[in-house]
Amino acid sequence: MSIEMNRTAIVTGGSRGIGRAVVRRLAEQGYAVVVGYAGNADEAAAAVKEAEAAGAQAVAYRADVADETAVAGMFAEAESRFGGVDAVVNAAGRMTLARVEDIDLDEMDALHRTNIRGAFVVAREAARRVRPGGSITLFSTSVVGTAFPTYGAYAASKGAVEALTMVLAKEMRGRDVNVNTVAPGPTATELFLEGKSDELVTRLAKSNPLERLAEPRDIAEVAAFLATPAGHWVNGQVVRANGGMV
Template identity: 55%
Template sequence: MSTTIDTDPTAQTQRVALVTGGSGGIGRAVVERLAADGIAVGVHYAGNKAKAAETVAAVIGNGGRAIAVGGDVADEQAMSAAFDAVEAEFGGIDIVVNTAGIMILSPISTLNLDDLDRMHRTNVRGTFVVSQQAARRVRNGGAIINFSTSVTRTQFPTYGAYVASKAAVESITLILARELRGKDITVNAVAPGPTATALFLDGKDEATIATLSKAVPLERLGQPDDIAETVAFLAGPARWVNGQVIFTNGGLA
């Protein structure tokens, strides 16, 4: 008696994503957008397990597959465990989206250096740790998507330390794209403009928010769903976009 094994290379299995910072803001919008495309999702959280559980429940309620995984993105052991959990649940990882980040605004002359260290630990080391795990684990045909900011071009005052961390993210991303030559894995960064999330709105008065809205030719703040559309493009059909920073900002100069 013989057994026939289907080795058709076109046979499709469900793709799997891990989204860091996936419990709120842009991260949650990305989770829901990828799930809508039929992708199973690991929803990462750093401290708010309840919000991650809500996001998972929303995905499952809409017929998708998701689990929550926790951990500090800058802790290599915690992130290794998070990747392990997603692989154990869904069989592998095809897409890693690293939205986790913190933003502390201050003039360079008065920034508390402890805040600088805290921000760079999450934004730079965290991106490096997640990218390192992704480079080792993402399956051929996959995508790694990191997050920068459009302020690397606009140079707004008080953003100096934050932009420095995101410039590092861009460098990590572009070099990793070249290092993964031959593996059919794309590596890109998304650089949002002013987007209506708690991270962006915190500490800004209505006049500042209005000014930033009008700075965009479309004359509005971006929404998390706007950013999620770019991620879905890079995670799916954009197989010829690699080693790029995509400025998703409504035309902000």
């Protein structure tokens, strides 16, 4: 049942993984959705069809989150097509795993361009355009706390996002817009599973008291809640959605 009427969401990274699950969940809640994607037009089109099947209006928009011109165009598309922007979920991200002594600095720069610059570009545009009563939701990772080896560059990039969260929430004073960050634990997405052995995946699944990996839907429920009136009083927080992993 729809709980939101005439409201619009932008979801970056919306063609796959957690972002795509967020698109579906917001569509189920009645949001019109702009599916932001970096390159895979077929997957983005499929995400649009899933949103439409849930009864929502949806459109795909190609935008590199680190490109301020492209991101501004995506917001302008949302305003032109659907009348405004009420929820922004920045689920776009990149992951590179390596020990600090082995990190390829070009790969690290590319990761930080997406995860840090991209988060700031999307947050900046959202801060300028989100309507009163709206929400801005960013993404981090629980690895910021667990500090697994080989995650140094990735965790550092997401630590920057966490540092931004409360600052932006305070800067939005008087606008009636909440700002939060969701920090998932191990989640069964293509990005997470790539290159991991079955043994490692099993060990990580057992690392929380619920003894399983999250499904993208589990994380989408948290992000979607923060975008609703029911979640509006949660503000300036980093929500570690990880099944109790420490």
